[in-house]
Amino acid sequence: MRLSRIIMALSVGLAVVAAPTAAGAAQPQPPVYPPAQPSLILVDPTITLGETFTLKGSGFQPLETADIDVSISDLPMAAPAEGTARRSDGSTVAMAAVSYTSTLTAPQAAPTHFTVTVDANDDFTVTYRPTRVGRHTFTATGRTSARTASTTGTVFPVRPTRPPHHGGHLPVTGGSIGTPLKFGGGLAGAGAVLLLASLAWRRRRLG
Template sequence: MRLSRIIMALTVGLAVAAVPTAAGAAQPQPQPSTSPTQPAPYPPQPPVLTLDDPTIFLGQTFTLRGSGFTPNTTATIDVTVSDLPAAAPAAGTARQSDGSTVALAPVAYVLLSAPLHFTVQVDQNGNFTTTYRPDRIGRYTFTARDAVTGQTAVTTGTVLPPRQPRPPHHHGGLPVTGSSLSTPMKLGGGLVGAGAVLLLLSLAWRRRGRFGLGSR
């Protein structure tokens, strides 16, 4: 009798001890996250510097355009100049972007002391536009530096000697200048004068013959 009571007590104790474990197992277990990993933010794109026309003639102006700079800040531009390469079109000519060549006129020019370092203002969109007037022929390298990030953008341009002006086009033969007209005008005036003298002499001779003053 006692043994059965002991066995029953052990059974009840084990049942009571197992209730919390079963209750914990019945609780919903957290599921592992299946959301994708957020990608790392993209690094900022480097700034860009361009020229409206990369080839100009001495006396013309470069137009520089920058984009991708820190908004509402400044950018510094450094300029370096090198000689044109030896492999160029024939002497006295220059090659244009369309492949054609134009004659060049050798002229003397005065150095204008174009700056080799200057600062431009960047607008709220990170862009700027500025102009640069070269003072001599050569290959120009422009390097723009962002004042905040320190990133740079580079572009190059070429300055050729001035173009030789084309002669005026005349229709219907060669042009006639004032110097070429002076000789015919002088010759014509002389002939008119000689004709007037001969006419007066002829009239005088006729009058003389009419009044019997001629030689007998």
């Protein structure tokens, strides 16, 4: 009898202890979301040489350092090889070398690796001024989170500008010819008058 009472008391005690655990397990648990995927975008993905890219990154770990690597590839119709020039039909022709002395120094090449610091909101913004024409692929990698994102922009060459005409109008070639023609016509008319006067003077003299 005593053994049965002991077993019953133990059973009741275990049930009382397990009740809060079961109740807690029955409560709905908050969902666990995976970390947001990082992103990297260019404000303007197409620029001309001399302009600046603006990179915006998000989804990285707050306050971590991110490495940005730049890879550059040529455009489909890139400049012809050194020592050649491209015709309008796409063919190339060799050019003779001309020696000259340059007083200008070439601009320093833009870096292909640099770092940025992510702010407290998991974001960063950085500018990059390329010094080469072509497709630029930017890859950002967080040092702590190892999260990676990429984006691509294109740098086109600067188009040459034509010098403006004086006065904003096209040159007129007819005016330079009209003046001599008018002068010549005047001379011819004066010659005809002199010829008629000479003939009249002769007739008077002979008559």
